[in-house]
Structure formats: C-alpha cells, structure tokens
Amino acid sequence: MVDCLLCESRHKSIFCSLENGELLELTQNKGCSIIRKKQNIFKEGFYPHGLYCLHSGKVKLYQMAENGREQIVRLAKAGDVLGYRALLSGEQYTSTAEAIEESTVCFIPKDAIMKLIEKNSSLALNIMRLLSGDLRKAESKITDLAQKPVKERMAEVLLVLKEIYGFEEDNQTIAVTLTREEISNIAGTATETSIRILAEFKDSGLIQFDGKKIKVPDLKKLLVAANVHD
Amino acid sequence: MVDCLLCESRHKSIFCSLENGELLELTQNKGCSIIRKKQNIFKEGFYPHGLYCLHSGKVKLYQMAENGREQIVRLAKAGDVLGYRALLSGEQYTSTAEAIEESTVCFIPKDAIMKLIEKNSSLALNIMRLLSGDLRKAESKITDLAQKPVKERMAEVLLVLKEIYGFEEDNQTIAVTLTREEISNIAGTATETSIRILAEFKDSGLIQFDGKKIKVPDLKKLLVAANVHD
DNA sequence: GCAAAAACATGATGGCTGTCATGTTTGCTT
DNA sequence: AAGCAAACATGACAGCCATCATGTTTTTGC
Numbered sequence: 248m249v250d251c252l253l254c255e256s257r258h259k260s261i262f263c264s265l266e267n268g269e270l271l272e273l274t275q276n277k278g279c280s281i282i283r284k285k286q287n288i289f290k291e292g293f294y295p296h297g298l299y300c301l302h303s304g305k306v307k308l309y310q311m312a313e314n315g316r317e318q319i320v321r322l323a324k325a326g327d328v329l330g331y332r333a334l335l336s337g338e339q340y341t342s343t344a345e346a347i348e349e350s351t352v353c354f355i356p357k358d359a360i361m362k363l364i365e366k367n368s369s370l371a372l373n374i375m376r377l378l379s380g381d382l383r384k385a386e387s388k389i390t391d392l393a394q395k396p397v398k399e400r401m402a403e404v405l406l407v408l409k410e411i412y413g414f415e416e417d418n419q420t421i422a423v424t425l426t427r428e429e430i431s432n433i434a435g436t437a438t439e440t441s442i443r444i445l446a447e448f449k450d451s452g453l454i455q456f457d458g459k460k461i462k463v464p465d466l467k468k469l470l471v472a473a474n475v476h477d
Numbered sequence: 478m479v480d481c482l483l484c485e486s487r488h489k490s491i492f493c494s495l496e497n498g499e500l501l502e503l504t505q506n507k508g509c510s511i512i513r514k515k516q517n518i519f520k521e522g523f524y525p526h527g528l529y530c531l532h533s534g535k536v537k538l539y540q541m542a543e544n545g546r547e548q549i550v551r552l553a554k555a556g557d558v559l560g561y562r563a564l565l566s567g568e569q570y571t572s573t574a575e576a577i578e579e580s581t582v583c584f585i586p587k588d589a590i591m592k593l594i595e596k597n598s599s600l601a602l603n604i605m606r607l608l609s610g611d612l613r614k615a616e617s618k619i620t621d622l623a624q625k626p627v628k629e630r631m632a633e634v635l636l637v638l639k640e641i642y643g644f645e646e647d648n649q650t651i652a653v654t655l656t657r658e659e660i661s662n663i664a665g666t667a668t669e670t671s672i673r674i675l676a677e678f679k680d681s682g683l684i685q686f687d688g689k690k691i692k693v694p695d696l697k698k699l700l701v702a703a704n705v706h707d
Numbered sequence: 708g709c710a711a712a713a714a715c716a717t718g719a720t721g722g723c724t725g726t727c728a729t730g731t732t733t734g735c736t737t
Numbered sequence: 738a739a740g741c742a743a744a745c746a747t748g749a750c751a752g753c754c755a756t757c758a759t760g761t762t763t764t765t766g767c
Contacts, residue, residue, distance in 0.1 A: 310616065313704055319567035320616040335602075336609035340614065364602070368594070371601040372565075378608035379566035385615035386540065386550040386571065392622040393665030394542035397724070426744065435623030437725050442746060459733095459744095474543055627754070656714065672716060673767050687715095691761095708767100711743085715762065732745065737738100 248279050249353060256302070260372040269363060276359040281351050288332055288344040288352055295340060297356040299329040304350020305412070305423060308342040309432065319433045321381065322411050322423075331374060332381075333381075334360070347425065395474065397436045400403050401444045402473035404434045405454065405461065417462075424459045448472070469476025478581060479532050480511050486556030493604040499593060506589040511581050512536075518574040519560055520584055524572060527583065528588040529559040533582020535642065535653060539662065549663045550652075552641050558652070562602060562611075564590070577655065624702065627666045631674045632703035634664045635691065637685065647692075654689045662684040678702070 251257065251274045252267065268317070278304070282288055286339075288299055303325045306458060309317040319343055323329055333340045334357065364371050391400055405421065412423040444468040445461075448454045455462040455471060465468055481487065481504045482497065491498070510530070512518055518529055522539060531553050538551040538559070550572055553559055563570045564587065594601050621630055635651065642653040655663075661671040675691075676686045683702060685692040693699055 267627040295657070310620045312620050313706075314624055316624055318620040318623050320619055323636070332609045332612050335605045336613065337606070338609075338613065341613050365598045368598065368601065371598065371605070374605055375565045375608060376567070378605060379562045379568075382608060382612050383566065383568065383571050384614060385612060387618060388619050389550055389615060389622060389665070390540045390542050392619060393548050394544055394546055400738080427746090435619070438744090439726080439746085440724060442744095443724095446746080448620060463648050476543075592708090644742060658714075668714090669716085669756080672714095673754095676716080710755100710767090711765085713764070716760080718758085718760105720755105720757085722755085722762105726750085728747100728749085731745080732743100734741100734743080735765095736741080 250274050251277070251353075254443070256300065260300070260326045261328060261370060261377055261402070264373065265363070265367065269367065270339040273355060273359065273363070276356060278354040279351065280354070281349065283347040283349050286346055286347055288346065288350075289340050291340050293340055295330050295334040295357070297354050298313075298331055298334055298342070298360045300353040300355065302351040302353055303327055304352075305347045306344050306350060307347050307429065310342050310345050317429075317432045318435065319429065320385070322408075322433075324412055328377070331377070332413050335378075347423070347429070389414045391437050395415075397434065397440055398444055398447075399472065399474045400434045400436070401430075401441060402448070402453075402469050403475065404430060405463065406447075406466075406469055406473055406475070407433070408445060408461075409463065409466070414463075415460075419464055420457055420460050420462045426459075478504075479581070480504050481507070481583075484532065490514050490530070490556045492598060494599040494603065495593070495597065497581055499597065501595070503585060503589065506586060508584040509581065510584070511579065512576040513579050514576055516576055518576065521569050521570050521573045525560050525564040525587070527584050528561055528564055528590045529574070530583040530585065531555055531557050532581040532583055535577045536574050536580060536582075537576050537659065538578050542573050547662045548665065549659065550615070550700060552638075552663075554642055558607070561607070564692060565604070565608075567663055577653070577659070603625070620668075621664050626673055627664065628669055628677075629702065629704045630664045630666070631660075631671060632678070632683075633705065634660060634698055635693065636696075636703055636705070637663070637695065638691075639696070644693075645690075649694055650687055650690050650692045652690075656689075 251270045257263065288306065301323050306323040306329060307319050308321040309319045310316055329341065329344050408421050408423055412421060414420060415422045427442050428438045431438045434441060434466060449456060453468050455464065481500045487493065518536065533555045536559060537549050539547040539549045556686055559574050560570065578630055594604065621633060628643040638651050644650060644652060646654045656695045657672050661668045664671060679686060684700050687693065
C-alpha cells in the first residue's frame with residue numbers, strides 16, 4: 248500500500264493543496280493494485296465508483312468506434328488521475344483505461360473523494376483546471392482532425408508524446424513505447440499510413456528509430472512538420 | 478439590466494443552487510449587453526476577465542485553423558455560460574464566441590464568480606459537471622472525426638443541432654438558422670460537400686428545407702444515417 | 708430598390724489516404 | 738529452440754472528398 252503522504256507525485260497532482268490530515272484520510276480509505284500491461288483499469292459503459300490515481304506506469308484511454316477501431320483520447324502518466332470525467336458527471340465511462348506498461352493505481356471511493364471536494368475548494372479548483380485543460384486539448388484536436396492532413400497530425404502526435412512522457416536521459420528519445428497501431432489510434436489514421444509516414448520522417452531525418460522507441464534529434468524540425476506556430 | 482432572480486434560465490443553469498442573497502450579489506456585480514449577429518463576445522487569444530452568461534440568443538464558439546477555416550467546437554443557447562474554460566484554467570481564450578443571432582449576455586467579473594465558487598461547493602460541482610459533459614462531447618467528436626465518413630457526421634450534426642436548440646412548435650423544424658458553411662464547420666468538412674450531402678438527404682426524404690431552416694420528419698431515420706446505436 | 712456581396716448550388720478533377728494483399732521481422736509461449 | 742502470433746513493412750488500387758471553376762439565388766447595405 249502506497250502512503251499518499253510519501254507519494255512522489257503528491258505536489259504535482261490535483262492533491263497538492265491537501266493538508267496532512269486529509270492525505271492521511273485518503274490513505275486510509277483507498278485501495279491499491281498492480282495493473283499489468285494490456286489490463287484494464289476501467290471499461291467504457293460501466294459506472295464509476297471512485298477515482299483512480301496512477302502511482303506509476305502509463306495508461307491509454309480509448310473509445311471503441313463503430314468500425315471496431317480504438318480511438319485514443321487521452322494518455323496518462325504517474326501522478327495523473329483517471330476516471331474523473333465519468334465520476335463527476337455521474338455518467339458511465341465513455342472510454343476504457345488500459346495500461347500500456349505495468350502500472351500501480353490507487354482507488355479512492357466516490358464518497359471519500361466527493362467529501363474532499365466539498366470541503367476543499369482548492370481541490371475543486373484543481374479539478375476544474377484539469378478538466379479545462381483536457382477540454383482545451385480535445386477541442387484543439389477536433390480542429391486538427393478536421394483541418395490538418397495526416398502528416399501534420401502525425402508530427403503533432405510525436406510532439407504530444409514528448410510533452411506528456413518527456414525525453415529519456417539522452418534528451419531526445421521519447422520515453423514511451425507504443426505500437427504503430429496505437430500511434431495511428433492517437434493520430435486518427437490507418438496503421439499502414441502511420442507506418443509509412445513514420446518511415447518518411449525517418450528518411451528525411453526528422454526522427455530516428457531506437458528499437459520501438461522514437462528519437463527526435465531536432466524538435467524544431469518536428470514543429471515545422473506539424474505546422475504549429477506558437 | 479436583467480435581474481438574475483427573475484432570469485428564466487436560473488433553474489436550468491449552473492446557478493440553480495444559488496441562494497437569493499448570492500443571486501442578488503450577482504445581479505449587483507454584473508454587466509449586461511446586447512450582442513448583434515456576427516459580433517464577438519470574446520476572441521481567441523485574449524485573456525478572460527470574467528464569465529459570460531447568455532440570457533438570450535445563440536452563440537457559436539469556433540477556433541480558427543491554420544488554413545483560415547473556422548472549426549466550430551461548441552454551440553450555446555439561452556441559459557448557457559461562456560468563457561469558463563479559459564477563465565478556470567487561467568489561460569487565454571482558445572476559441573472565439575460569436576453571436577449567430579442577436580443575443581443578450583451578462584458579464585460576471587472574475588472576482589465575483591471565483592468567490593462564489595469558493596463559497597458554494599454545489600456551484601463548483603455544477604461547473605465540474607458542465608466541463609465533464611463538454612469533455613465527453615468533445616472526445617466523442619474526436620472519435621467520429623477520426624473514424625466516420627462525412628455523411629454520417631453530417632447526419633450527426635443535425636441530431637446535435639436538434640439536441641441543443643430543439644424543434645420549433647411544429648415539432649420537426651430545427652430551431653436554429655445556420656449557413657451551409659457553418660454546418661460544414663461543425664461537421665469538419667468542405668462547404669461544397671455539406672451542400673451536396675444535405676441535398677442528398679433532402680432527395681432521400683431524410684430532411685426538408687424550410688427557407689434556411691431544416692425540417693426532420695423522422696428522427697429515427699437520421700439516427701440510422703448517423704450510424705449511432707444508443 | 709438596386710448594386711454588391713454573400714450564400715447556395717453543381718460539375719469536373721485529382722490527390723490524399725484507407726483498404727486489401729502479401730511478405731518480413733520481432734517477440735512471446737511452451 | 739521451435740512455432741506462432743503480433744507487429745512492422747511495402748505495393749497496388751480505388752474511392753472519398755477537397756479543391757477549383759462557374760453560375761444562380763438570396764441577402765445585405767446604401
């Protein structure tokens with residue numbers, strides 16, 4: 248069992264404003280479990296009974312489309328919370344959370360988290376900020392999907408992956424391992440297309456392959472390829 | 478000046494849980510103005526100084542894409558609030574709010590609304606629910622844009638318009654007037670394409686044109702065309 | 708009410724990108 | 738270590754849909 252007071256992510260998470268007493272209460276109320284790669288934390292269509300907090304690992308949130316293809320709508324790393332969208336709106340989960348590498352997650356029952364939100368208005372504000380940020384990213388993705396060609400979207404996906412998971416110690420290897428299919432399911436394109444475009448990026452020196460990982464020697468070049476100006 | 482206590486939307490809005498004292502304070506602090514068609518309430522890139530509450534009228538929120546085309550990301554009707562995403566995250570507006578018909582809008586200064594949020598946890602919860610709902614819609618739109626053909630998306634746009642603005646008294650005319658270009662900017666397609674598809678829908682009896690408005694004699698048919706199963 | 712602009716409409720064309728097919732490589736499982 | 742499945746890769750092909758062009762209708766501003 249992980250102690251919230253000792254959690255490394257504590258100060259970077261939505262719980263950064265909690266007092267020790269509140270954190271202690273959290274620790275006493277929560278559960279903790281190991282999620283292996285490809286296992287689900289929650290599934291689309293089910294009702295939420297609490298909030299998940301990702302202590303370590305990496306998770307993808309995806310929606311299953313009519314045609315059977317996954318659309319990845321969010322990615323989570325250590326310190327991120329999961330399942331708040333459905334929990335707060337009182338709806339079913341609209342996406343499935345699946346570990347893309349072995350992860351540990353804590354589960355905070357609905358009662359406990361809702362009480363905390365009511366008492367602690369700065370936690371409430373943090374959650375609003377979180378949702379607002381998610382909404383900004385989602386809406387910007389809508390615009391991209393509607394207006395940008397696949398190649399630009401692919402470059403942007405790499406930039407997003409770097410934003411979320413950062414580089415490894417070498418300062419140029421994106422610190423996450425995804426299959427080409429998963430990358431396609433972020434970009435919103437066919438697997439073959441993403442394979443082709445990544446190969447093209449490699450040939451033009453934009454990126455390099457390092458096993459399953461992707462190296463970005465020059466971020467600026469990627470920014471140009473993604474056609475983003477800010 | 479509109480009195481919040483007398484506002485018709487009061488009980489359907491995020492302010493439904495406010496006490497009379499709080500509403501009075503709101504009324505005293507707020508401003509009120511008329512926004513003519515095609516005028517902006519706020520513009521992408523600017524910093525928010527408060528929250529807008531749409532007392533009457535209809536508003537589109539759009540992002541300007543690199544190629545100069547607008548992507549409509551949200552639509553608002555009387556009773557809806559505007560500008561909360563940027564206000565709560567402390568970021569610049571990421572979309573422009575433009576009246577699609579003459580509207581009246583109240584402005585609540587940042588201080589006033591933030592104090593209310595801190596005091597009234599059920600207002601805070603309502604805002605979280607609002608954001609969660611927006612996020613659900615946005616993510617579902619991402620999946621649609623990535624996976625569905627234009628024709629299905631167009632049908633879905635009509636369903637969404639009906640959801641938001643409802644039918645007129647005849648129970649089949651969608652109660653909003655949009656140009657073909659605006660409809661395209663919701664669906665994420667070229668204007669010519671949306672014109673063609675709407676004409677096709679008309680020819681196959683899915684919809685009828687009533688001036689600039691669109692009539693839907695049979696919602697179920699549209700649901701089938703949109704390929705939604707829930 | 709008239710001119711100009713915006714909106715609507717329709718045809719032709721081409722390219723992007725999804726799909727299908729096939730083969731190779733990688734990585735698990737027993 | 739062999740065998741099998743998943744992942745990666747590449748070519749061929751077609752079709753959806755954006756773009757361009759052009760013309761008509763409707764709306765707007767003076």
